[in-house]
Amino acid sequence: MPLDRLVLILVIVIAAAAATVWLGAVVAASVAFPAGTFLLIPAALVAYVVFRVVADRLGNRDDDRYDKMD
Incomplete structure (x- = not known):
């Protein structure tokens, strides 16, 4: 696997994880x-x-x- 493809996959996975945590924090803060x-x-x-x-x-x-x- 080329290095640029590996880095792209890692960046996408990290961005998706960050978006999931952020969305979870928004939902948790809006509902008690x-x-x-x-x-x-x-x-x-x-x-x-x-x-x-x-x-x-x-x-x-x-x-x-x-x-x-x-």
């Missing part, structure tokens, strides 16, 4: 949330990802290596 609400959203996202991974592992027959053991 209880302290636990801020922890509820990331916890729900992590729980959703874990649920999807477990559901994919249980439902995927091609990924089940124990069925092929004799």
Whole structure:
């Protein structure tokens, strides 16, 4: 990968992260949330990802290596 493309990707990622933090700060400042609400959203996202991974592992027959053991 050329260096200029890598630098461009890094600049875009850093700008997107800064915009996300800024937008989150604006939204948080405009609405009064209880302290636990801020922890509820990331916890729900992590729980959703874990649920999807477990559901994919249980439902995927091609990924089940124990069925092929004799």
